[in-house]
Amino acid sequence: MSHQVIKTKSAPEPVGPYNQAIAAKGTLVFLAGQIPLDPHTGQIVGENEITAQTQQVMKNIEAILRASGANWSNVVKTTVFLTDLGNFGEMNQVYAQYFPESTAPARACVEVSRLPKDVLVEIECIAVVE
Template identity: 65%
Template sequence: MNRQVIQTDQAPAPVGPYNQAIAASGQFVFVAGQIPLDPKSGEIVGAAEVEVQTHQAIANMTAILKAAGARLDQVVKTTIFLKDMNDFGKVNGVYAQYFDAETAPARACVEVARLPKDVLVEIECIAVI
């Protein structure tokens, strides 16, 4: 794996034990946060249903992974952003349909004040290819 620390004095220096950026190539694909947009219409799917929105966000993520030559079982890390942490159980129920508990990727789940287009869930991932 190629790994390179990226630093510039044109941005603030880190205030803790981390770098401004790490560049990695050849083995990872980093999928940007996916929200529940229908790829054909561009419309939000499941306006008020977090389960429906979670399925669509994962479908979008899966399509991007496929385009990169990867699959869900190659995902090593996900981050889930929720509008309401009370939806955690519902999202977990959907998530478990795609990721087996024994081999599931590492994950973080955080509640945020607002998501793009006021959706209920956004999911990003890192996969090894």
């Protein structure tokens, strides 16, 4: 399978053996899960604050989408990982700012027991670049 690694300094460096995103066959771009790290400092943004953390995650995703030649309208699938589904409403308010309801991608949202660096939210997505 032909694929290209997508990497930008406008989003945090991976904290493990993965890439920010992979463009497969030049049309599909698979973004690794993004957590609320500031790409310049490597520090967590919004300690224990779901709104600030979700905003940073979305900024990181946007930077990677741009680096791959995509934008929010190219996203076809997201997966949201929350350490507490009680934070769903606040996360969803931030998330909704990026996706109009009429064209929003398919989404799954699950509660997990723990995320890297003990953050509250992680989001991954798939985009189609034409």
